[in-house]
Amino acid sequence: MASNEEITGPVAQDDIEAAEKLKNEANEYFKKQSYNNAIELYTKAIEKNPKNAVFFANRSIANLRLENFGYALSDASKAIELDRAYTKAYYRRAAAYMSLGKYKLALKDFEYVTKVRPNDQDAKMKYNECNKIVKKIAFEKAISVDKKEVNIADSINLDAMTIEDEYDGPVLEDGKVTLKFVTELMEFYKQQKKLHKKYAYKILIDVKSYLQKQPSLVDIKVADDKKFTVCGDIHGQYYDLMNIFKLNGLPSETNPYLFNGDFVDRGSFSVECIFTLFSFKLLYPDHFFMSRGNHETLDMNRMYGFRGEVTSKYTSQMADLFTEVYNWLPLAHCINSKVLVMHGGLFSRDDVLLDDIRKVDRNKQPPEDGIMCELLWSDPQPMQGRAPSKRGVGCQFGPDVTNTFLTRNNLDYIIRSHEVKNDGYELAHDGKCITVFSAPNYCDTMGNLGAFITMNGKDLKPNFTTYEAVPHPDVKPMAYANSFFSMLCQ
Template sequence: MVVKRAPSDKDARRQLAECEKIVRRIEFEKAIEFEDADNSVADSINLDDIVVEDSYDGPRIKPEGIDSEFVDGMIARFREEKKIHKKYAYQIVLAVRQYFLEQPSLVDVDIPANHTLTICGDVHGQFYDLLNIFELAGKPSATHHFLFNGDFVDRGSFSIEVILLLFAYKWLYPNGFFLTRGNHETKDMNRMYGFEGETKSKFSEMMYKLFCKTFDTLPLAHVVQKKLFVVHGGLFSRDDPGRSPSKRGVGLQFGPDVTEKFLKHNNLDMVIRSHEVKDNGYVIEHDGKCVTVFSAPNYCDQMGNKGAYINVTDAGEVSYHVFEAVPQSAL
């Protein structure tokens, strides 16, 4: 701005050039740092070398793998605002990462007869609201499936607890618990909105780098019962007719013509997306063909919004459920 206002100021132009060099250097160092970490961090972790001390009084993963007893014990420990042992945290993330590496970026979700799928939007580190969802909707089980549509971490104070619980359920029910990548499952957002700092504080930089690598493997969208397209943000990013700059200040918003054309072309009935706070937890738009669901009530402890989730039956029937926030602390 100084250079624009005083283009003949040589000192200002010199300092601008120095700033540009610093920015380029930081971006270069960041790029090579994570390129190296992504290539080696998962392979560098040897679980056999990590000793669980006798003094550790939390839940333990059995040699045969995770079970519901461990998950329930982990929830109880998180309620006490205690950590699980780093060995088990690594074990959960590595198991889920390996599973996602073998999956496509677009996942088909079929609901078997007499089963239910619950679709949730952003939870953003609000651990106690996540537990409340499981209280209200019912816990994940062999017949009750879940799909969390991105933005699991950042902003809230319990992102580690949220992501470890979601990953644990994914490991426990690999074919009945689904996770979509959101815009906050990225390094830049984690650095700015809290997950990086929280992970390094509660565990280590190595754990954070492993999460970064794992986030890179998450699927980008799901198709439920061959009729519902579930994606975190929305449809496409080209600035064509029917699209305009988003009111949020970043990205694009898309209109009913875009939704209708996409659904017709792909023989689908509805788009379900998240990404935006809604006063009542959800909003139905575009002639009933585009639904936004947001599952972090009283977002950032100040918005006063309600949360919502969507139940889908094996017959494809859709119902909406709204809930209030609960205190984000065990104290």
Template sequence: MPTMEIQIPNTPRAEEIKVLANDAFKAHKYSQAIDLYTQAIELNRENAVYWANRAFAHTKLEEYGSAIQDASTAIEIDPKRGAAYLAMGKFRDALKDFQMVKKICPNDPDAAKKLKECEKAVMKLKFEEAIAVPHSQRRSIADSIDFHSIDVEPQYTGARIEGDVVTLDFVKKMMDDFKNQKFLHRRYAFQIVLQTRDMLRALPSLVDVSIQDGKHFTVCGDVHGQFYDLLNIFELNGFPSEDNPYLFNGDFVDRGSFSVEVILTLFAFKCISPSAIHLSRGNHESKSMNKIYGFEGEVRSKLSETFVELFAEVFCCLPLAHVLNEKIFVVHGGLFSVDGVKLSDIKAIDRFCEPPEEDLVVRSHEVKDEGYEIEHDGKLITVFSAPNYCDQMGNKGAFIRFESPDMKPKIVTFSAVPHPDVKPMAYANNFLRISPDACKLSSVVEVEDDTCP
């Protein structure tokens, strides 16, 4: 009879590695923490804390799919899960998990708080579904807005658009006002957003961009509402213009608490010259993410409820991918896992993409310590343009300049700049409005108390 090899968990060594992983987590080195938690798991797969801690580290990097997988394993070992579902806006799934946690841990105050928040969120969803107008009968919110009829009060001293043309002088004045924490009058905000909507609606899902020989083109990654770092990009690389065009590759808003300033600035440059600035849709240009991560609350606070609906509508008009000189494919999250999808499918059918193998792929979506990462023998570049992400990651930001005709990437990195004392996530949903030095998003996927950064 063959003997069965039994693997005995190396618990002491696993605990030693877990301590190192916790230290890495406290230092905001989440990728390193994930690697160390993985080593601990390989030594002892029956400790739910290792799986849960790794899941939480994944959520810090917004790798929610991996977080769900690890949290699912953790709940099989020790029934605790939910934060990843919350982070993705999947309130019904999170509610089921927190109901289970409440039964198992009835005295856990954090679980009780999250359960209550989930119950409220699910009730709100049910109400919205009950009163929702069928999609075929919905009227565009943009069609109901006439910005020309909105009066500008005499006491308003901010930037003004004369007539229907957005000028560079206006945008400079607006950015200066934003820098000093002044708001733009809603008449001009409406004008900028509505004009941008008209331009975006006319674009295909995949946009081909041509860069003439001797000219350059700049690609930026996630900005995430970090307006003062956006100003720094322009300081380092110049304003968007016909001779200095940009592509911002999604995730303009959320997390950072100056998302309104960021999106109005980007849209205003689009109004000045459509070919001077290109915009791709990221995963945070969506209703579900905006409800959770702050943009919706910020828009409601700085503008109005109508703008919440308007931005949601305009975000749906954003292209999903760009091709530069038929050589470089730029998309927010990366390639699809489904085989056989071609660039022509994006143009003709839906929002799917897979470039030929000889294209360079540029994507964003993930924090990188140096602001960028080059992989697959130089065929894949990740660029992230929000330095010191959420005021706690300590990462650099980066952008990429491509020079035509060779289109070789030149990567420029930069550090975060000071901003007013408004914390990230200041407008976020209640269950995500936690201080930067708090490590518990919930009691479900948690790094133990002694690991709080």
């Protein structure tokens, strides 16, 4: 990213024209959803002409699409600094603030636009919509304080839920998940049918009860001659999840899996993904593992579709119960004391030990800094040292940081997810920091492969399987996302 240093002196006409040409090229890449290429060209345009607010605002929206909320925020702010009357830049900054859960700051931007452009109906509408969201969240917070002692899982009365005669879906046997139940559920979901709410609630209550007993860092033992599979982000892409099981076999006691966070949001089959995964967790609790990702959080679910999807397919009460369950998901897993797996990455300090992760009190929404936040949000960088996060949360860490952490904790390497990669995976930091991303053609736009990692217990050598996206029913990604947010990101 180009730095936003102070700009002095006039810009030559040749540079202005060259910058405009680069911007137009970047816009073409943006239209094709090739956001990294677009960002590269917007950056070159900015280098030629750093006084044009449009270049920064355009780079801001490209960064928003890549979830680089920190960069998006910085670029939108720079565009505003260059042109205080540039309405679109305020919208971009508001979208970045909203993505980071800073709704009141987003509201301030809309308020400013309505003041300077009192006749702008679009600005007025966006201000009113954002104001509604801020008030709704304040109301939800007030209720949650009043109901602090209320445990949603304990307040569900399953006995009062009747199974209608016309329900023809899978059935829990004596209230338990069986292999028959899961296999029938997966087929049922392929037909776009809905699991009965009684069974859905029962699964959530049982999963929560199990997860509450787990540590924040789970140790996994894999025998020398046994295979183990690690998958990255799924993001509600149910039919691609089914393809993983087709390629690599269903989870079982002899075919264990770890899914490394971001099971939901963006993809519009998140409910199907999470109930399938939770069913396998209950069926094989010692051979099927799930880590929390940054999208197993309230703010992300509110913006990127999961909360809307659960409310649409079930109830807002169930959406609240999911938040309660996600708070208990483990934050990391350690395979044979040699490979640490977490969703995001490493830390802003060098003295973190595995025991520090074990001690994290995880039953909450992630804070904005510290071990829990960084496990969910951080990213590797090629440069040495650390840098502020492009996402605006967590940190970026270099190969030296990875080496220090591995040496201090007697580990061989780390596996993380959290970032789209063209090949579905990436080896960084001399192969000691591996990214795996399992949602191919992410959001139906990115064109990336998906991947998963297999290894055996003896040498823990990572092997990569990549695959393309498979067809899915015609429900667009983000179909359940906050419509106001989608509007802002146009």
